[in-house]
Amino acid sequence: MAIEAWFMDGSNEDQRLPHHRNPKEFVSMDQLAELGVLHWKLNPKVYENDEELKKIRDDRGYNYVDLLDICPEKLANYEAKLKDFFTEHIHANEEIRYCLDGSGYFDVRDKNDRWIRIWIKPGDLIILPAGIYHRFTLDTNNYTKLMRLFQGEPIWTPFNRPQEQHPARKEYLKTFTEKAGVALEAH
Ligand SMILES: CSCCC(=O)C(=O)O
Numbered sequence: 420m421a422i423e424a425w426f427m428d429g430s431n432e433d434q435r436l437p438h439h440r441n442p443k444e445f446v447s448m449d450q451l452a453e454l455g456v457l458h459w460k461l462n463p464k465v466y467e468n469d470e471e472l473k474k475i476r477d478d479r480g481y482n483y484v485d486l487l488d489i490c491p492e493k494l495a496n497y498e499a500k501l502k503d504f505f506t507e508h509i510h511a512n513e514e515i516r517y518c519l520d521g522s523g524y525f526d527v528r529d530k531n532d533r534w535i536r537i538w539i540k541p542g543d544l545i546i547l548p549a550g551i552y553h554r555f556t557l558d559t560n561n562y563t564k565l566m567r568l569f570q571g572e573p574i575w576t577p578f579n580r581p582q583e584q585h586p587a588r589k590e591y592l593k594t595f596t597e598k599a600g601v602a603l604e605a606h
């Protein structure tokens with residue numbers, strides 16, 4: 420099943436609102452895949468013993484997992500963390516999140532620097548590639564429980580924009596020029 424994603428409007432209203440354009444402009448899974456964003460729909464009720472999740476973890480080497488409850492009672496420095504999550508940044512590694520409960524928005528930049536809002540709900544596992552500019556916010560439900568996955572010892576360090584000289588950023592941008600090169604050769 421597809422995940423809902425759309426181009427955002429430019430308004431400065433509450434970040435937890437949907438921020439659809441008028442008219443709405445949805446973004447397909449293929450468009451997300453072109454940016455290197457991957458998605459699986461799993462059964463969140465069986466996450467503790469899920470063969471499908473196990474396969475993804477085995478295939479991609481995600482030996483690390485933990486759970487993160489995003490609500491004031493369970494997340495230390497809640498306000499500051501939410502502010503950091505919503506500050507545009509990249510990582511040197513993939514960001515892998517599996518929504519078990521609640522919901523939220525991952526915003527990613529497309530090739531033309533437009534914001535795409537990705538609405539994650541229970542069962543959505545998404546992978547953001549290293550080097551993609553992104554941010555996260557809760558939606559108006561104000562709660563989510565996420566599984567974080569990682570290859571090896573986790574490094575959560577965000578590198579806030581601008582990061583054009585960061586190796587992960589350069590590598591990420593190379594994937595586009597390589598794809599364009601292949602397309603040119605095909606003509
Ligand atoms: C809480 S997961 C989403 C926030 C984020 O982008 C990050 O942790 O790097």
Ligand SMILES: [Fe+2]
Nearest residue numbers: 510514553577
């Ligand atoms: Fe991040």
